[in-house]
Amino acid sequence: MSFQLLFLGTGTSAGVPMIGCDCEVCRSQDPRDKRDRPSVLISYPDHSDTPYTGQRRLLIDATAEIRPAAVRHGIDRVDGVLITHAHADHVFGLDDLRRFNLVMGGPLDLYGDEATHQTLVAMFHYIFRPQDNVNKSFVPQFVQKIVEPGKPLDLFGATWTPLLLLHGRQQILGFRVDIGGSSLAYCTDVSRFPPETYPLLEGLDVFVVDALRYRHHPTHLTVDQALGVIDQVKPGRAYLTHIAHDIKHADLEFKLPEGVYLPHDGLVVECD
Numbered sequence: 001m002s003f004q005l006l007f008l009g010t011g012t013s014a015g016v017p018m019i020g021c022d023c024e025v026c027r028s029q030d031p032r033d034k035r036d037r038p039s040v041l042i043s044y045p046d047h048s049d050t051p052y053t054g055q056r057r058l059l060i061d062a063t064a065e066i067r068p069a070a071v072r073h074g075i076d077r078v079d080g081v082l083i084t085h086a087h088a089d090h091v092f093g094l095d096d097l098r099r100f101n102l103v104m105g106g107p108l109d110l111y112g113d114e115a116t117h118q119t120l121v122a123m124f125h126y127i128f129r130p131q132d133n134v135n136k137s138f139v140p141q142f143v144q145k146i147v148e149p150g151k152p153l154d155l156f157g158a159t160w161t162p163l164l165l166l167h168g169r170q171q172i173l174g175f176r177v178d179i180g181g182s183s184l185a186y187c188t189d190v191s192r193f194p195p196e197t198y199p200l201l202e203g204l205d206v207f208v209v210d211a212l213r214y215r216h217h218p219t220h221l222t223v224d225q226a227l228g229v230i231d232q233v234k235p236g237r238a239y240l241t242h243i244a245h246d247i248k249h250a251d252l253e254f255k256l257p258e259g260v261y262l263p264h265d266g267l268v269v270e271c272d
């Protein structure tokens with residue numbers, strides 16, 4: 001097995017069910033209609049020449065539900081955290097990552113673009129400027145690493161390429177990972193793929209892409225728009241994410257074209 005992709009959450013920023021909503025989907029008894037905020041864990045064997053030969057686990061985004069998700073899935077190590085952008089639904093679990101500092105005995109590498117890091121410092125002053133805290137207390141320890149779109153980095157023998165995405169007018173990151181001969185890309189919170197990103201989406205085995213709902217939204221792709229992008233990118237398999245309560249799992253899953261899937265929280269995708 002080359003890599004394993006675990007969907008920790010597949011929901012939109014408010015999650016599904018939403019607070020105070022009694023629509024059919026929010027009241028659904030189908031467990032696949034219960035969606036936490038969007039995040040994935042990517043695991044693969046260390047291909048570098050370090051002595052560690054076990055699985056490396058890289059987390060994309062740290063949502064408010066990272067603690068229950070990590071407990072539920074028995075995630076006892078994280079070898080790095082990659083942040084797509086600093087919206088609350090993607091980063092409000094950063095504090096809970098301090099457990100991995102203790103369990104693994106060291107700081108965690110935190111990857112994001114410059115704007116993301118600047119926003120995180122403002123949002124989490126107590127984490128990134130702990131010297132200003134009144135009491136000395138245990139806050140998460142991160143090593144902030146700035147990445148740029150189109151400039152690949154090597155993480156444990158896999159090539160990670162940050163991808164420029166447009167989230168409305170905001171520039172954010174997706175990530176492509178190449179491991180051995182396999183590849184995947186994770187592109188959440190995107191309303192448009194700039195032309196320079198398309199060549200970086202060639203030859204994908206697995207493509208995860210934002211598909212918020214059926215109706216237009218200024219900062220997310222609709223289901224039809226996502227299918228249009230998938231048609232251009234032609235991955236081996238595609239998965240939709242950042243799903244709002246407008247979409248009932250059982251309604252959409254059979255309407256999708258061959259090779260396109262609607263994941264649910266906890267789904268594991270493997271690629272050889």
Ligand SMILES: [Zn+2]
Pocket residue numbers: 012013038087089090189242
């Ligand atoms: Zn989001």
Ligand SMILES: [Zn+2]
Pocket residue numbers: 017018021022023024025026027245
């Ligand atoms: Zn609802």
Ligand SMILES: [Zn+2]
Pocket residue numbers: 085087167189
């Ligand atoms: Zn966002």
